[in-house]
Amino acid sequence: xxxxxxxxxxxxxxxxxxxxxxxxxxxxxxxxxxxxxxxxxxxxxxxxxxxxxxxxxxxxxxxxxxxxxxxxxxxxxxxxxxxxxxxxxxxxxxxxxxxxxxxxxxxxxxxxxxxxxxxxxxxxxxxxxxxxxxxxxxxxxxxxxxxxxxxxxxxxxxxxxxxxxxxxxxxxxxxxxxxxxxxxxxxxxxxxxxxxxxxxxxxxxxxxxxxxxxxxxxxxxxxxxxxxxxxxxxxxxxxxxxxxxxxxxxxxxxxxxxxxxxxxxxxx
Ligand SMILES: O=C[C@H](O)[C@@H](O)CC(=O)C(=O)O
Ligand SMILES: [Zn+2]
Numbered sequence: 001x002x003x004x005x006x007x008x009x010x011x012x013x014x015x016x017x018x019x020x021x022x023x024x025x026x027x028x029x030x031x032x033x034x035x036x037x038x039x040x041x042x043x044x045x046x047x048x049x050x051x052x053x054x055x056x057x058x059x060x061x062x063x064x065x066x067x068x069x070x071x072x073x074x075x076x077x078x079x080x081x082x083x084x085x086x087x088x089x090x091x092x093x094x095x096x097x098x099x100x101x102x103x104x105x106x107x108x109x110x111x112x113x114x115x116x117x118x119x120x121x122x123x124x125x126x127x128x129x130x131x132x133x134x135x136x137x138x139x140x141x142x143x144x145x146x147x148x149x150x151x152x153x154x155x156x157x158x159x160x161x162x163x164x165x166x167x168x169x170x171x172x173x174x175x176x177x178x179x180x181x182x183x184x185x186x187x188x189x190x191x192x193x194x195x196x197x198x199x200x201x202x203x204x205x206x207x208x209x210x211x212x213x214x215x216x217x218x219x220x221x222x223x224x225x226x227x228x229x230x231x232x233x234x235x236x237x238x239x240x241x242x243x244x245x246x247x248x249x250x251x252x253x254x255x256x257x258x259x260x261x262x263x264x265x266x267x268x
Pocket of ligand 1: 183
């Protein structure tokens with residue numbers, strides 16, 4: 001498991017492209033029959049990728065008896081063919097873009113198929129493991145053609161959906177011909193957020209904007225890559241084709257609407 005320390009906004013000023021990418025972009029999450037993990041000290045969020053037949057490991061850096069001893073986990077199927085995720089022997093069939101929440105205390109998580117994107121946050125209590133389809137997520141349509149941002153937000157793990165300690169997670173799917181996500185954008189001082197882009201055709205890219213609203217930087221992101229957004233950073237972007245992304249947050253509260261909106265006219 002790779003470990004990344006947290007970043008103060010002033011540090012971004014002096015970073016070149018390589019430094020920005022090393023700090024905020026997560027590039028190689030998927031191997032064959034393995035789970036890869038990146039631990040961020042931003043709200044201690046762990047992101048990962050599982051592909052093929054693999055089991056959730058217990059990295060030494062967690063100093064835990066098992067991975068979910070003090071943590072909870074969100075899993076999203078980011079491939080096409082159905083697969084299975086088993087939690088302590090109970091098998092959950094996972095279709096494309098479906099979600100599984102695994103509560104604190106589960107000892108064995110086994111992945112078959114996928115690929116699956118993983119997000120984990122520290123947990124103080126055990127909430128029940130739960131599976132959700134896209135219909136279960138009560139889709140919300142946002143944006144419009146005139147803004148090239150027609151999209152549907154599927155909220156999976158949140159205060160009114162699958163319950164958790166601090167993890168809030170969903171999937172946003174852009175309509176063909178729509179390019180912009182999260183515009184107008186925002187920050188949320190009480191939470192870190194990670195975007196994981198998927199469903200972007202080969203050879204296409206997402207231009208992801210990050211940084212303080214009046215001091216932005218960009219990251220050129222490929223399919224199946226993630227961007228870590230500290231609480232002070234905007235997180236939005238546009239693709240050269242339409243795409244989907246998993247958004248996941250951890251931190252002080254679970255209030256999805258607790259955000260500071262940023263008008264494009266204020267951005268620099
Ligand atoms: O804090 C919330 C997150 O940034 C996302 O839910 C935004 C998003 O999916 C979108 O506007 O498309
Ligand atoms: Zn956000």
